[in-house]
Amino acid sequence: MAATHHMLIHFPLAFWALATLMILYGAVMTGRLAELSRATLLPVLLLSLLGALAGIVSGFLIWPMEANLSSPLARNHILMAFWSLGVFTMLTVLVWRGGEAAFDGARRWALVILALIGGLFFATAGTLGGHLLGSSTAFSLLIELLGWEVYTTFYSPLWVVAIMVLIGLALGALGIMNRRRAG
Template structure:
């Protein structure tokens, strides 16, 4: 027979756990609302700048079937620094956490995924503004333009997945050998950001040392980037392997 004091203690513990969960949930909701409001503010500012550009401030184009104006690149260039800065800050935090277990590194870990997620939200705004600079029929005629769109799509997709999975499994990403997988994936993301940015600079006539470095490994950014057919097969095989690993891991947990 259970003693009354034991039952009361259990009820007290359960009530305390429920209150703690409610507090955590409200805390995450507050953080989410702040991130959402910040992103909305940036979106409103970008939209306001675009509207202020006005019908008389557009850049005239002479492409049949295209709009008679396009937004100035200045808005895309201005906003593009925000996702780049946020993603690279998240990468810096991942770098610190991967090589350190100090109290500072553990605290920094809590900021990684909110920063990455905010960068992703602003990244969608940046991507949208970038598509308004030139008519699609014009930008896709340029190999450099196609390369930039391709890398921008990869970057946004990559960091979107990183943000979602990073938040979902945030408690386990720096445990044991998993930290080196996290570090490797984040490093790939940082490299993709760097290449995307330098392609954008090349589009505006300001190539960087990164542009020349890519030519050293055999990629001329002013020529269309192609993947060999065998590389596509490797991608498909890798995707299937990852799916299989995920299914096996899920079955073992169940």
């Protein structure tokens, strides 16, 4: 199953990279190519999610679960795979619901910020996959410079999680208030 995983993970990584570029280009550029980037983003995002599901399922079939859970490196790899899936699922929902208006005005910056965060996460997931195989890259050095030693389990302190939940609730409340004001 390892060989299948190595082959399948090219799909989410390639579609996520393409979607990130399309969002950045569509948000800041004008002209035919920018229009095409915005108009064709949804199918690319949908394909990326299908690819991610295939990558994740095949990933879980490589090693027994005990091995995955007892290796900090594998745990970090799984964590980053699911964070990437979460961010790109959010982007897909926003682009789906927003339709042509998803890039209107300041809305585009929500897509840009999510795409940049997602880009960082999927690059880290792929880099950690390389570590699992024993082939690290220069990107690992960057992660190390940022203070994360990838051979130990990554965790967010509880206060960071609490702040994230509060920010999420505040943004949700802001969205509901804005919708009521507009409606």
